[in-house]
Amino acid sequence: MSLRINDTIPNLDVITDQGSFALHDFVGDGWAIIFSHPKDFTPVCTTEFGAVAQLADEWAKRGTKVLGVSVDGVEEHKGWKADIEKVAGTKAGFPIVADTDLRVSKAFDMLQADAYLPDGRTADDSQTVRTVFIIGPDKKLKLSMTYPMNVGRNFAEVLRALDGLQTAAKHGVATPANWTPGGDVVIPMKLDNEAAKAKFGSFEAVLPYLRLTKL
Numbered sequence: 001m002s003l004r005i006n007d008t009i010p011n012l013d014v015i016t017d018q019g020s021f022a023l024h025d026f027v028g029d030g031w032a033i034i035f036s037h038p039k040d041f042t043p044v045c046t047t048e049f050g051a052v053a054q055l056a057d058e059w060a061k062r063g064t065k066v067l068g069v070s071v072d073g074v075e076e077h078k079g080w081k082a083d084i085e086k087v088a089g090t091k092a093g094f095p096i097v098a099d100t101d102l103r104v105s106k107a108f109d110m111l112q113a114d115a116y117l118p119d120g121r122t123a124d125d126s127q128t129v130r131t132v133f134i135i136g137p138d139k140k141l142k143l144s145m146t147y148p149m150n151v152g153r154n155f156a157e158v159l160r161a162l163d164g165l166q167t168a169a170k171h172g173v174a175t176p177a178n179w180t181p182g183g184d185v186v187i188p189m190k191l192d193n194e195a196a197k198a199k200f201g202s203f204e205a206v207l208p209y210l211r212l213t214k215l
Helices: 023-027 043-054 056-061 074-088 103-107 155-171 193-200
Strands: 013-016 019-022 031-037 064-070 096-098 131-135 141-146 204-207 210-213
Touching: 013 074, 019 023, 023 031, 023 064, 031 043, 031 155, 043 064, 043 074, 043 155, 056 064, 064 074, 074 096, 131 155, 141 155, 193 210
Parallel strands: 031 064, 064 096
Antiparallel strands: 013 019, 013 096, 031 131, 131 141, 204 210
16 A cells, blocks of 8 residues: 555554554544654664654644654564663653554555565665654644665754644645745745735735745
8 A cells, every 4th residue: 555645544553662552543633753663773763763752842842742663573662762762861752663564564655565574684674664754633644754774864854844734734824945933934826815915914926826924
């Protein structure tokens, strides 16, 4: 199955180091970020989990839960968290899915349907499990970003993207390139100038189809 933007994520029952739950229940009425990894006890992934742990207050400010996924088991996850917390210098309070049967990796289209974990496998056998998924309160996929194993993810960009998605959803706008909170936003083309002025007040028409305003 392929998973595209605005698709409802599969409501899988998952096992984590913090118990079992259904994905839709985990998302609840807020936002969620699922970030996946090909194997526990790997160097780049350890720094990434650490970066996520350090941003705990930022996720909470945005009403966003985070959920890790790795294709190792619960006991490995518990042991790995000690390393993550050592690197991060803080507690890693988020759950990590034990995707040993690859159900999550396959349902989220990170591995092909016939993928399996061979004996003595390495991270190379599941290297495509390197994706960030941002999920909205409607349980739909809003954004995904996939990285290779040798490039660490930029979680400042994940945070910025989350801000953009939440701003767009709340105000009915879009965000331009390199937008950061507080910057001008784009008025949707579906609003004519009269409707745009009624909703947003003044705006700058850079081009007939590119109109910027402040919130």
